[in-house]
Amino acid sequence: MMRKIIHIDMDCFYAAIEQRDDPDLANMPVAVGGSPDGRGVVSTCNYAARRFGVHSAMPAAQARRLCPELIFVKTNMVKYKAESTKIREIFHRYTELVEPLSLDEAYLDVTDSPHCHGSATWIAQSICKDIADETRLTASAGVATTKFLAKVASDWNKPNGIKVVLPEEQMSFIDQLPVKKLYGVGKVMTAKLESMDIFDCKELRQVELNVLIKKFGKTGKYLYDLCRGVDKRQVKPRSDRKSLSVETTFSENLSEWQDCENTLHRLISNLSRRLGKTDKIEKIRKVYVKVKSEKFEIHSAESISIGLDIPLLVRLLKRLREQYPEPIRLMGIGVRFPQTPPKDQYQQIDIPF
Structure with a gap:
Protein backbone atom coordinates (compact mmCIF):
# COMPACT_ATOMS: atom_id res chain seq x y z
CA MET A 1 0.00 0.00 0.00
CA VAL A 78 5.09 27.88 28.89
CA LYS A 79 5.15 30.13 25.84
CA TYR A 80 6.62 27.45 23.56
CA LYS A 81 4.04 24.85 24.64
CA ALA A 82 1.23 27.33 23.95
CA GLU A 83 2.52 27.88 20.40
CA SER A 84 2.95 24.14 19.93
CA THR A 85 -0.70 23.60 20.90
CA LYS A 86 -1.82 26.09 18.24
CA ILE A 87 0.28 24.33 15.61
CA ARG A 88 -1.06 20.87 16.52
CA GLU A 89 -4.58 22.21 16.20
CA ILE A 90 -3.70 23.16 12.62
CA PHE A 91 -2.43 19.62 11.96
CA HIS A 92 -5.71 18.13 13.16
CA ARG A 93 -7.68 20.17 10.64
CA TYR A 94 -6.21 17.93 7.96
CA THR A 95 -5.95 14.52 9.66
CA GLU A 96 -6.42 12.81 13.01
CA LEU A 97 -3.33 10.68 12.37
CA VAL A 98 -0.82 13.04 13.99
CA GLU A 99 2.23 11.73 15.86
CA PRO A 100 4.05 14.52 17.74
CA LEU A 101 7.78 13.90 18.20
CA SER A 102 8.41 17.03 20.25
CA LEU A 103 6.97 20.53 20.60
CA ASP A 104 8.28 21.51 17.18
CA GLU A 105 7.87 18.48 14.90
CA ALA A 106 5.36 15.79 14.02
CA TYR A 107 4.44 13.11 11.53
CA LEU A 108 1.09 13.26 9.75
CA ASP A 109 -0.51 10.45 7.77
CA VAL A 110 -2.77 12.09 5.16
CA THR A 111 -3.41 8.96 3.08
CA ASP A 112 -7.15 9.18 3.71
CA SER A 113 -7.41 12.95 4.07
CA PRO A 114 -10.04 14.50 1.78
CA HIS A 115 -8.45 17.95 2.00
CA CYS A 116 -6.73 19.59 -0.98
CA HIS A 117 -8.18 16.94 -3.32
CA GLY A 118 -6.21 14.26 -1.49
CA SER A 119 -2.82 15.68 -2.51
CA ALA A 120 -0.21 15.30 0.25
CA THR A 121 1.89 17.98 -1.43
CA TRP A 122 -0.92 20.53 -1.37
CA ILE A 123 -1.81 19.59 2.20
CA ALA A 124 1.80 20.22 3.31
CA GLN A 125 1.78 23.59 1.54
CA SER A 126 -1.55 24.51 3.11
CA ILE A 127 -0.38 23.52 6.62
CA CYS A 128 2.79 25.61 6.32
CA LYS A 129 0.75 28.57 5.08
CA ASP A 130 -1.72 28.23 7.98
CA ILE A 131 1.16 28.14 10.46
CA ALA A 132 2.74 31.25 8.95
CA ASP A 133 -0.55 33.16 8.79
CA GLU A 134 -1.68 32.29 12.32
CA THR A 135 1.57 32.22 14.29
CA ARG A 136 4.00 34.27 12.17
CA LEU A 137 6.41 31.32 12.35
CA THR A 138 7.81 29.22 9.54
CA ALA A 139 7.89 25.45 9.14
CA SER A 140 9.59 23.07 6.73
CA ALA A 141 7.93 19.92 5.42
CA GLY A 142 8.90 16.62 3.87
CA VAL A 143 6.40 14.55 1.89
CA ALA A 144 7.00 10.89 1.06
CA THR A 145 5.60 7.38 1.31
CA THR A 146 7.44 6.52 4.57
CA LYS A 147 8.29 8.21 7.84
CA PHE A 148 12.02 7.81 7.20
CA LEU A 149 11.94 9.58 3.84
CA ALA A 150 9.54 12.28 5.01
CA LYS A 151 11.81 13.19 7.93
CA VAL A 152 14.91 13.33 5.73
CA ALA A 153 13.03 15.41 3.15
CA SER A 154 11.84 17.97 5.71
CA ASP A 155 15.46 18.97 6.27
CA TRP A 156 16.17 19.28 2.55
CA ASN A 157 14.96 22.83 1.86
CA LYS A 158 15.17 24.42 5.30
CA PRO A 159 14.19 26.97 6.34
CA ASN A 160 10.61 27.56 5.18
CA GLY A 161 10.72 24.97 2.41
CA ILE A 162 9.03 21.80 1.23
CA LYS A 163 10.60 18.72 -0.34
CA VAL A 164 8.43 16.08 -2.01
CA VAL A 165 9.83 12.62 -2.72
CA LEU A 166 7.53 11.13 -5.34
CA PRO A 167 7.20 7.33 -5.39
CA GLU A 168 8.99 7.11 -8.76
CA GLU A 169 11.85 9.27 -7.43
CA GLN A 170 12.31 7.36 -4.19
CA MET A 171 15.31 5.20 -5.10
CA SER A 172 17.26 8.00 -6.79
CA PHE A 173 16.65 10.15 -3.70
CA ILE A 174 17.82 7.40 -1.35
CA ASP A 175 20.94 6.67 -3.42
CA GLN A 176 22.41 10.10 -2.72
CA LEU A 177 21.92 9.92 1.06
CA PRO A 178 24.96 9.39 3.32
CA VAL A 179 24.50 6.35 5.55
CA LYS A 180 24.40 8.63 8.60
CA LYS A 181 21.04 9.90 7.35
CA LEU A 182 19.47 6.50 7.93
CA TYR A 183 17.10 6.48 10.89
CA GLY A 184 18.86 5.10 13.96
CA VAL A 185 22.35 5.14 12.47
CA GLY A 186 24.62 7.07 14.84
CA LYS A 187 28.32 7.81 14.95
CA VAL A 188 29.39 4.29 15.91
CA MET A 189 27.36 2.57 13.18
CA THR A 190 28.45 5.17 10.63
CA ALA A 191 32.11 4.52 11.47
CA LYS A 192 31.61 0.74 11.10
CA LEU A 193 29.95 1.15 7.72
CA GLU A 194 32.60 3.55 6.49
CA SER A 195 35.28 1.06 7.57
CA MET A 196 33.63 -1.27 5.02
CA ASP A 197 33.89 1.51 2.37
CA ILE A 198 30.15 2.13 2.59
CA PHE A 199 29.50 5.86 2.62
CA ASP A 200 26.10 6.26 0.98
CA CYS A 201 22.90 4.28 0.55
CA LYS A 202 23.70 3.32 -3.03
CA GLU A 203 26.87 1.60 -1.83
CA LEU A 204 25.00 0.03 1.07
CA ARG A 205 22.44 -1.47 -1.30
CA GLN A 206 25.21 -3.36 -3.11
CA VAL A 207 25.99 -5.37 0.04
CA GLU A 208 24.26 -8.74 0.30
CA LEU A 209 21.83 -9.37 3.14
CA ASN A 210 23.83 -12.25 4.64
CA VAL A 211 26.93 -10.05 4.84
CA LEU A 212 25.04 -7.31 6.72
CA ILE A 213 23.43 -9.79 9.09
CA LYS A 214 26.78 -11.44 9.80
CA LYS A 215 28.31 -8.04 10.54
CA PHE A 216 25.43 -6.34 12.38
CA GLY A 217 22.95 -9.05 13.39
CA LYS A 218 19.28 -8.00 13.26
CA THR A 219 20.34 -4.45 12.51
CA GLY A 220 21.77 -5.74 9.23
CA LYS A 221 18.27 -6.62 8.01
CA TYR A 222 17.06 -3.20 9.10
CA LEU A 223 19.83 -1.50 7.07
CA TYR A 224 19.10 -3.75 4.10
CA ASP A 225 15.44 -2.69 4.12
CA LEU A 226 15.91 1.00 4.80
CA CYS A 227 18.35 1.66 1.94
CA ARG A 228 15.67 0.12 -0.31
CA GLY A 229 13.00 2.46 1.01
CA VAL A 230 11.29 -0.18 3.16
CA ASP A 231 10.00 1.43 6.37
CA LYS A 232 6.81 -0.08 7.78
CA ARG A 233 6.58 2.18 10.83
CA GLN A 234 3.16 3.76 11.02
CA VAL A 235 2.09 7.17 12.26
CA LYS A 236 0.81 6.54 15.78
CA PRO A 237 -1.54 9.23 17.08
CA ARG A 238 -1.79 9.75 20.83
CA SER A 239 0.91 7.16 21.38
CA ASP A 240 1.68 6.22 24.96
CA ARG A 241 4.67 7.81 26.60
CA LYS A 242 7.66 5.44 26.53
CA SER A 243 9.53 7.06 29.40
CA LEU A 244 9.60 9.97 31.82
CA SER A 245 12.71 11.64 33.23
CA VAL A 246 14.07 14.63 35.12
CA GLU A 247 17.61 15.99 35.34
CA THR A 248 19.62 18.89 36.67
CA THR A 249 22.87 20.61 35.74
CA PHE A 250 25.00 21.80 38.67
CA SER A 251 26.50 25.25 39.05
CA GLU A 252 29.62 23.47 40.35
CA ASN A 253 30.72 19.89 39.70
CA LEU A 254 29.78 17.35 42.38
CA SER A 255 32.31 14.90 43.78
CA GLU A 256 31.18 13.96 47.30
CA TRP A 257 28.79 11.03 47.68
CA GLN A 258 26.52 12.84 50.13
CA ASP A 259 26.00 15.70 47.67
CA CYS A 260 25.21 13.21 44.92
CA GLU A 261 22.75 11.30 47.08
CA ASN A 262 21.00 14.47 48.20
CA THR A 263 20.59 15.51 44.58
CA LEU A 264 19.26 12.07 43.69
CA HIS A 265 16.53 12.33 46.33
CA ARG A 266 15.52 15.78 45.08
CA LEU A 267 15.23 14.36 41.56
CA ILE A 268 13.16 11.44 42.86
CA SER A 269 10.81 13.91 44.54
CA ASN A 270 10.43 15.89 41.29
CA LEU A 271 9.88 12.74 39.26
CA SER A 272 7.27 11.47 41.75
CA ARG A 273 5.28 14.66 41.36
CA ARG A 274 5.33 14.36 37.57
CA LEU A 275 4.36 10.69 37.72
CA GLY A 276 1.48 11.51 40.04
CA LYS A 277 -0.01 13.72 37.34
CA THR A 278 0.10 10.92 34.76
CA ASP A 279 -1.26 8.01 36.87
CA LYS A 280 1.61 5.86 35.63
CA ILE A 281 3.54 4.99 38.78
CA GLU A 282 2.12 1.46 38.82
CA LYS A 283 3.05 0.98 35.13
CA ILE A 284 6.80 1.50 35.62
CA ARG A 285 8.89 -1.45 34.43
CA LYS A 286 12.41 -0.01 34.48
CA VAL A 287 14.32 2.76 36.24
CA TYR A 288 17.61 4.37 35.30
CA VAL A 289 20.18 6.91 36.45
CA LYS A 290 22.52 8.90 34.25
CA VAL A 291 25.39 11.27 34.94
CA LYS A 292 27.47 13.57 32.76
CA SER A 293 31.12 13.99 33.75
CA GLU A 294 33.11 17.20 33.73
CA LYS A 295 34.48 15.97 30.38
CA PHE A 296 30.89 15.78 29.04
CA GLU A 297 30.95 11.97 28.96
CA ILE A 298 27.52 10.42 29.66
CA HIS A 299 27.20 7.23 31.72
CA SER A 300 24.01 5.44 32.73
CA ALA A 301 22.77 2.44 34.71
CA GLU A 302 19.38 0.79 34.29
CA SER A 303 17.44 -1.99 35.98
CA ILE A 304 14.07 -3.73 35.87
CA SER A 305 11.75 -2.27 38.50
CA ILE A 306 8.09 -2.59 39.46
CA GLY A 307 7.16 0.93 40.47
CA LEU A 308 9.52 3.72 41.51
CA ASP A 309 12.05 1.74 43.56
CA ILE A 310 14.02 4.38 45.50
CA PRO A 311 16.61 2.02 47.09
CA LEU A 312 17.27 0.60 43.62
CA LEU A 313 17.92 4.09 42.23
CA VAL A 314 20.39 4.72 45.04
CA ARG A 315 22.18 1.45 44.22
CA LEU A 316 22.34 2.37 40.54
CA LEU A 317 23.88 5.73 41.39
CA LYS A 318 26.43 4.05 43.69
CA ARG A 319 27.38 1.70 40.89
CA LEU A 320 27.96 4.63 38.53
CA ARG A 321 30.02 6.53 41.09
CA GLU A 322 32.17 3.45 41.73
CA GLN A 323 32.75 2.89 38.02
CA TYR A 324 33.16 6.58 37.12
CA PRO A 325 34.38 8.49 40.20
CA GLU A 326 35.27 11.72 38.39
CA PRO A 327 33.29 14.90 39.24
CA ILE A 328 29.91 15.21 37.53
CA ARG A 329 28.18 18.26 36.07
CA LEU A 330 24.74 16.73 35.47
CA MET A 331 22.54 14.04 37.01
CA GLY A 332 19.27 12.61 35.75
CA ILE A 333 16.86 9.81 36.57
CA GLY A 334 14.02 8.27 34.62
CA VAL A 335 11.52 5.45 34.29
CA ARG A 336 10.38 3.36 31.34
CA PHE A 337 6.91 2.01 30.63
CA PRO A 338 5.85 -1.14 28.75
CA GLN A 339 4.86 -0.60 25.14
CA THR A 340 1.86 -2.12 23.39
CA PRO A 341 2.49 -3.05 19.74
CA PRO A 342 0.34 -0.82 17.50
CA LYS A 343 -2.50 -2.39 15.55
CA ASP A 344 -2.68 -2.02 11.78
CA GLN A 345 -5.04 0.87 11.15
CA TYR A 346 -4.69 1.26 7.39
CA GLN A 347 -6.70 -0.08 4.46
CA GLN A 348 -5.92 -0.24 0.77
CA ILE A 349 -7.09 2.88 -1.06
CA ASP A 350 -6.53 4.46 -4.46
CA ILE A 351 -5.82 8.18 -4.28
CA PRO A 352 -3.14 9.98 -6.37
CA PHE A 353 -0.02 11.12 -4.51
Whole structure:
Protein backbone atom coordinates (compact mmCIF):
# COMPACT_ATOMS: atom_id res chain seq x y z
CA MET A 1 0.00 0.00 0.00
CA MET A 2 1.21 3.51 -0.84
CA ARG A 3 0.96 5.81 2.15
CA LYS A 4 1.21 9.60 2.17
CA ILE A 5 3.33 10.82 5.07
CA ILE A 6 4.21 14.40 5.95
CA HIS A 7 6.90 15.39 8.43
CA ILE A 8 6.57 18.97 9.68
CA ASP A 9 9.54 20.56 11.44
CA MET A 10 9.37 24.10 12.78
CA ASP A 11 12.34 26.30 11.89
CA CYS A 12 14.45 27.21 14.96
CA PHE A 13 11.22 27.04 16.96
CA TYR A 14 12.19 28.55 20.33
CA ALA A 15 14.48 31.18 18.81
CA ALA A 16 11.93 32.07 16.13
CA ILE A 17 9.27 32.69 18.78
CA GLU A 18 11.61 34.98 20.72
CA GLN A 19 12.53 36.93 17.58
CA ARG A 20 8.88 37.27 16.63
CA ASP A 21 8.00 38.64 20.07
CA ASP A 22 10.97 41.01 20.38
CA PRO A 23 11.68 43.25 17.35
CA ASP A 24 15.10 44.14 18.80
CA LEU A 25 16.23 40.57 18.03
CA ALA A 26 15.55 40.87 14.31
CA ASN A 27 18.55 39.89 12.16
CA MET A 28 20.59 39.11 15.27
CA PRO A 29 22.23 35.78 16.21
CA VAL A 30 19.99 34.37 18.97
CA ALA A 31 20.35 31.38 21.29
CA VAL A 32 17.74 30.11 23.73
CA GLY A 33 18.99 28.39 26.87
CA GLY A 34 21.17 28.92 29.91
CA SER A 35 23.52 31.80 30.65
CA PRO A 36 27.04 31.77 29.16
CA ASP A 37 28.31 33.09 32.51
CA GLY A 38 27.45 29.85 34.28
CA ARG A 39 26.90 26.24 33.28
CA GLY A 40 24.16 26.98 30.76
CA VAL A 41 23.55 24.96 27.61
CA VAL A 42 22.11 26.08 24.27
CA SER A 43 18.61 24.61 23.75
CA THR A 44 18.36 25.94 20.22
CA CYS A 45 19.58 28.83 18.11
CA ASN A 46 18.65 30.60 14.90
CA TYR A 47 20.41 30.31 11.55
CA ALA A 48 22.37 33.52 12.09
CA ALA A 49 24.02 31.84 15.09
CA ARG A 50 24.49 28.52 13.31
CA ARG A 51 26.68 30.19 10.71
CA PHE A 52 29.25 30.64 13.50
CA GLY A 53 29.12 26.94 14.42
CA VAL A 54 26.71 27.31 17.33
CA HIS A 55 24.32 24.37 17.78
CA SER A 56 21.93 22.87 20.31
CA ALA A 57 23.35 21.07 23.38
CA MET A 58 26.52 23.18 23.14
CA PRO A 59 27.77 24.78 26.37
CA ALA A 60 26.64 28.40 26.34
CA ALA A 61 30.13 29.65 27.18
CA GLN A 62 31.53 27.89 24.11
CA ALA A 63 28.75 29.36 21.97
CA ARG A 64 29.66 32.85 23.19
CA ARG A 65 33.30 32.26 22.21
CA LEU A 66 32.28 31.19 18.73
CA CYS A 67 29.88 34.11 18.32
CA PRO A 68 30.71 37.08 20.59
CA GLU A 69 27.59 38.96 19.39
CA LEU A 70 25.29 36.07 20.31
CA ILE A 71 22.21 37.15 22.26
CA PHE A 72 21.02 34.68 24.89
CA VAL A 73 17.34 34.44 25.81
CA LYS A 74 16.11 32.47 28.80
CA THR A 75 13.96 29.45 27.98
CA ASN A 76 10.21 30.03 28.33
CA MET A 77 8.57 26.60 28.03
CA VAL A 78 5.09 27.88 28.89
CA LYS A 79 5.15 30.13 25.84
CA TYR A 80 6.62 27.45 23.56
CA LYS A 81 4.04 24.85 24.64
CA ALA A 82 1.23 27.33 23.95
CA GLU A 83 2.52 27.88 20.40
CA SER A 84 2.95 24.14 19.93
CA THR A 85 -0.70 23.60 20.90
CA LYS A 86 -1.82 26.09 18.24
CA ILE A 87 0.28 24.33 15.61
CA ARG A 88 -1.06 20.87 16.52
CA GLU A 89 -4.58 22.21 16.20
CA ILE A 90 -3.70 23.16 12.62
CA PHE A 91 -2.43 19.62 11.96
CA HIS A 92 -5.71 18.13 13.16
CA ARG A 93 -7.68 20.17 10.64
CA TYR A 94 -6.21 17.93 7.96
CA THR A 95 -5.95 14.52 9.66
CA GLU A 96 -6.42 12.81 13.01
CA LEU A 97 -3.33 10.68 12.37
CA VAL A 98 -0.82 13.04 13.99
CA GLU A 99 2.23 11.73 15.86
CA PRO A 100 4.05 14.52 17.74
CA LEU A 101 7.78 13.90 18.20
CA SER A 102 8.41 17.03 20.25
CA LEU A 103 6.97 20.53 20.60
CA ASP A 104 8.28 21.51 17.18
CA GLU A 105 7.87 18.48 14.90
CA ALA A 106 5.36 15.79 14.02
CA TYR A 107 4.44 13.11 11.53
CA LEU A 108 1.09 13.26 9.75
CA ASP A 109 -0.51 10.45 7.77
CA VAL A 110 -2.77 12.09 5.16
CA THR A 111 -3.41 8.96 3.08
CA ASP A 112 -7.15 9.18 3.71
CA SER A 113 -7.41 12.95 4.07
CA PRO A 114 -10.04 14.50 1.78
CA HIS A 115 -8.45 17.95 2.00
CA CYS A 116 -6.73 19.59 -0.98
CA HIS A 117 -8.18 16.94 -3.32
CA GLY A 118 -6.21 14.26 -1.49
CA SER A 119 -2.82 15.68 -2.51
CA ALA A 120 -0.21 15.30 0.25
CA THR A 121 1.89 17.98 -1.43
CA TRP A 122 -0.92 20.53 -1.37
CA ILE A 123 -1.81 19.59 2.20
CA ALA A 124 1.80 20.22 3.31
CA GLN A 125 1.78 23.59 1.54
CA SER A 126 -1.55 24.51 3.11
CA ILE A 127 -0.38 23.52 6.62
CA CYS A 128 2.79 25.61 6.32
CA LYS A 129 0.75 28.57 5.08
CA ASP A 130 -1.72 28.23 7.98
CA ILE A 131 1.16 28.14 10.46
CA ALA A 132 2.74 31.25 8.95
CA ASP A 133 -0.55 33.16 8.79
CA GLU A 134 -1.68 32.29 12.32
CA THR A 135 1.57 32.22 14.29
CA ARG A 136 4.00 34.27 12.17
CA LEU A 137 6.41 31.32 12.35
CA THR A 138 7.81 29.22 9.54
CA ALA A 139 7.89 25.45 9.14
CA SER A 140 9.59 23.07 6.73
CA ALA A 141 7.93 19.92 5.42
CA GLY A 142 8.90 16.62 3.87
CA VAL A 143 6.40 14.55 1.89
CA ALA A 144 7.00 10.89 1.06
CA THR A 145 5.60 7.38 1.31
CA THR A 146 7.44 6.52 4.57
CA LYS A 147 8.29 8.21 7.84
CA PHE A 148 12.02 7.81 7.20
CA LEU A 149 11.94 9.58 3.84
CA ALA A 150 9.54 12.28 5.01
CA LYS A 151 11.81 13.19 7.93
CA VAL A 152 14.91 13.33 5.73
CA ALA A 153 13.03 15.41 3.15
CA SER A 154 11.84 17.97 5.71
CA ASP A 155 15.46 18.97 6.27
CA TRP A 156 16.17 19.28 2.55
CA ASN A 157 14.96 22.83 1.86
CA LYS A 158 15.17 24.42 5.30
CA PRO A 159 14.19 26.97 6.34
CA ASN A 160 10.61 27.56 5.18
CA GLY A 161 10.72 24.97 2.41
CA ILE A 162 9.03 21.80 1.23
CA LYS A 163 10.60 18.72 -0.34
CA VAL A 164 8.43 16.08 -2.01
CA VAL A 165 9.83 12.62 -2.72
CA LEU A 166 7.53 11.13 -5.34
CA PRO A 167 7.20 7.33 -5.39
CA GLU A 168 8.99 7.11 -8.76
CA GLU A 169 11.85 9.27 -7.43
CA GLN A 170 12.31 7.36 -4.19
CA MET A 171 15.31 5.20 -5.10
CA SER A 172 17.26 8.00 -6.79
CA PHE A 173 16.65 10.15 -3.70
CA ILE A 174 17.82 7.40 -1.35
CA ASP A 175 20.94 6.67 -3.42
CA GLN A 176 22.41 10.10 -2.72
CA LEU A 177 21.92 9.92 1.06
CA PRO A 178 24.96 9.39 3.32
CA VAL A 179 24.50 6.35 5.55
CA LYS A 180 24.40 8.63 8.60
CA LYS A 181 21.04 9.90 7.35
CA LEU A 182 19.47 6.50 7.93
CA TYR A 183 17.10 6.48 10.89
CA GLY A 184 18.86 5.10 13.96
CA VAL A 185 22.35 5.14 12.47
CA GLY A 186 24.62 7.07 14.84
CA LYS A 187 28.32 7.81 14.95
CA VAL A 188 29.39 4.29 15.91
CA MET A 189 27.36 2.57 13.18
CA THR A 190 28.45 5.17 10.63
CA ALA A 191 32.11 4.52 11.47
CA LYS A 192 31.61 0.74 11.10
CA LEU A 193 29.95 1.15 7.72
CA GLU A 194 32.60 3.55 6.49
CA SER A 195 35.28 1.06 7.57
CA MET A 196 33.63 -1.27 5.02
CA ASP A 197 33.89 1.51 2.37
CA ILE A 198 30.15 2.13 2.59
CA PHE A 199 29.50 5.86 2.62
CA ASP A 200 26.10 6.26 0.98
CA CYS A 201 22.90 4.28 0.55
CA LYS A 202 23.70 3.32 -3.03
CA GLU A 203 26.87 1.60 -1.83
CA LEU A 204 25.00 0.03 1.07
CA ARG A 205 22.44 -1.47 -1.30
CA GLN A 206 25.21 -3.36 -3.11
CA VAL A 207 25.99 -5.37 0.04
CA GLU A 208 24.26 -8.74 0.30
CA LEU A 209 21.83 -9.37 3.14
CA ASN A 210 23.83 -12.25 4.64
CA VAL A 211 26.93 -10.05 4.84
CA LEU A 212 25.04 -7.31 6.72
CA ILE A 213 23.43 -9.79 9.09
CA LYS A 214 26.78 -11.44 9.80
CA LYS A 215 28.31 -8.04 10.54
CA PHE A 216 25.43 -6.34 12.38
CA GLY A 217 22.95 -9.05 13.39
CA LYS A 218 19.28 -8.00 13.26
CA THR A 219 20.34 -4.45 12.51
CA GLY A 220 21.77 -5.74 9.23
CA LYS A 221 18.27 -6.62 8.01
CA TYR A 222 17.06 -3.20 9.10
CA LEU A 223 19.83 -1.50 7.07
CA TYR A 224 19.10 -3.75 4.10
CA ASP A 225 15.44 -2.69 4.12
CA LEU A 226 15.91 1.00 4.80
CA CYS A 227 18.35 1.66 1.94
CA ARG A 228 15.67 0.12 -0.31
CA GLY A 229 13.00 2.46 1.01
CA VAL A 230 11.29 -0.18 3.16
CA ASP A 231 10.00 1.43 6.37
CA LYS A 232 6.81 -0.08 7.78
CA ARG A 233 6.58 2.18 10.83
CA GLN A 234 3.16 3.76 11.02
CA VAL A 235 2.09 7.17 12.26
CA LYS A 236 0.81 6.54 15.78
CA PRO A 237 -1.54 9.23 17.08
CA ARG A 238 -1.79 9.75 20.83
CA SER A 239 0.91 7.16 21.38
CA ASP A 240 1.68 6.22 24.96
CA ARG A 241 4.67 7.81 26.60
CA LYS A 242 7.66 5.44 26.53
CA SER A 243 9.53 7.06 29.40
CA LEU A 244 9.60 9.97 31.82
CA SER A 245 12.71 11.64 33.23
CA VAL A 246 14.07 14.63 35.12
CA GLU A 247 17.61 15.99 35.34
CA THR A 248 19.62 18.89 36.67
CA THR A 249 22.87 20.61 35.74
CA PHE A 250 25.00 21.80 38.67
CA SER A 251 26.50 25.25 39.05
CA GLU A 252 29.62 23.47 40.35
CA ASN A 253 30.72 19.89 39.70
CA LEU A 254 29.78 17.35 42.38
CA SER A 255 32.31 14.90 43.78
CA GLU A 256 31.18 13.96 47.30
CA TRP A 257 28.79 11.03 47.68
CA GLN A 258 26.52 12.84 50.13
CA ASP A 259 26.00 15.70 47.67
CA CYS A 260 25.21 13.21 44.92
CA GLU A 261 22.75 11.30 47.08
CA ASN A 262 21.00 14.47 48.20
CA THR A 263 20.59 15.51 44.58
CA LEU A 264 19.26 12.07 43.69
CA HIS A 265 16.53 12.33 46.33
CA ARG A 266 15.52 15.78 45.08
CA LEU A 267 15.23 14.36 41.56
CA ILE A 268 13.16 11.44 42.86
CA SER A 269 10.81 13.91 44.54
CA ASN A 270 10.43 15.89 41.29
CA LEU A 271 9.88 12.74 39.26
CA SER A 272 7.27 11.47 41.75
CA ARG A 273 5.28 14.66 41.36
CA ARG A 274 5.33 14.36 37.57
CA LEU A 275 4.36 10.69 37.72
CA GLY A 276 1.48 11.51 40.04
CA LYS A 277 -0.01 13.72 37.34
CA THR A 278 0.10 10.92 34.76
CA ASP A 279 -1.26 8.01 36.87
CA LYS A 280 1.61 5.86 35.63
CA ILE A 281 3.54 4.99 38.78
CA GLU A 282 2.12 1.46 38.82
CA LYS A 283 3.05 0.98 35.13
CA ILE A 284 6.80 1.50 35.62
CA ARG A 285 8.89 -1.45 34.43
CA LYS A 286 12.41 -0.01 34.48
CA VAL A 287 14.32 2.76 36.24
CA TYR A 288 17.61 4.37 35.30
CA VAL A 289 20.18 6.91 36.45
CA LYS A 290 22.52 8.90 34.25
CA VAL A 291 25.39 11.27 34.94
CA LYS A 292 27.47 13.57 32.76
CA SER A 293 31.12 13.99 33.75
CA GLU A 294 33.11 17.20 33.73
CA LYS A 295 34.48 15.97 30.38
CA PHE A 296 30.89 15.78 29.04
CA GLU A 297 30.95 11.97 28.96
CA ILE A 298 27.52 10.42 29.66
CA HIS A 299 27.20 7.23 31.72
CA SER A 300 24.01 5.44 32.73
CA ALA A 301 22.77 2.44 34.71
CA GLU A 302 19.38 0.79 34.29
CA SER A 303 17.44 -1.99 35.98
CA ILE A 304 14.07 -3.73 35.87
CA SER A 305 11.75 -2.27 38.50
CA ILE A 306 8.09 -2.59 39.46
CA GLY A 307 7.16 0.93 40.47
CA LEU A 308 9.52 3.72 41.51
CA ASP A 309 12.05 1.74 43.56
CA ILE A 310 14.02 4.38 45.50
CA PRO A 311 16.61 2.02 47.09
CA LEU A 312 17.27 0.60 43.62
CA LEU A 313 17.92 4.09 42.23
CA VAL A 314 20.39 4.72 45.04
CA ARG A 315 22.18 1.45 44.22
CA LEU A 316 22.34 2.37 40.54
CA LEU A 317 23.88 5.73 41.39
CA LYS A 318 26.43 4.05 43.69
CA ARG A 319 27.38 1.70 40.89
CA LEU A 320 27.96 4.63 38.53
CA ARG A 321 30.02 6.53 41.09
CA GLU A 322 32.17 3.45 41.73
CA GLN A 323 32.75 2.89 38.02
CA TYR A 324 33.16 6.58 37.12
CA PRO A 325 34.38 8.49 40.20
CA GLU A 326 35.27 11.72 38.39
CA PRO A 327 33.29 14.90 39.24
CA ILE A 328 29.91 15.21 37.53
CA ARG A 329 28.18 18.26 36.07
CA LEU A 330 24.74 16.73 35.47
CA MET A 331 22.54 14.04 37.01
CA GLY A 332 19.27 12.61 35.75
CA ILE A 333 16.86 9.81 36.57
CA GLY A 334 14.02 8.27 34.62
CA VAL A 335 11.52 5.45 34.29
CA ARG A 336 10.38 3.36 31.34
CA PHE A 337 6.91 2.01 30.63
CA PRO A 338 5.85 -1.14 28.75
CA GLN A 339 4.86 -0.60 25.14
CA THR A 340 1.86 -2.12 23.39
CA PRO A 341 2.49 -3.05 19.74
CA PRO A 342 0.34 -0.82 17.50
CA LYS A 343 -2.50 -2.39 15.55
CA ASP A 344 -2.68 -2.02 11.78
CA GLN A 345 -5.04 0.87 11.15
CA TYR A 346 -4.69 1.26 7.39
CA GLN A 347 -6.70 -0.08 4.46
CA GLN A 348 -5.92 -0.24 0.77
CA ILE A 349 -7.09 2.88 -1.06
CA ASP A 350 -6.53 4.46 -4.46
CA ILE A 351 -5.82 8.18 -4.28
CA PRO A 352 -3.14 9.98 -6.37
CA PHE A 353 -0.02 11.12 -4.51
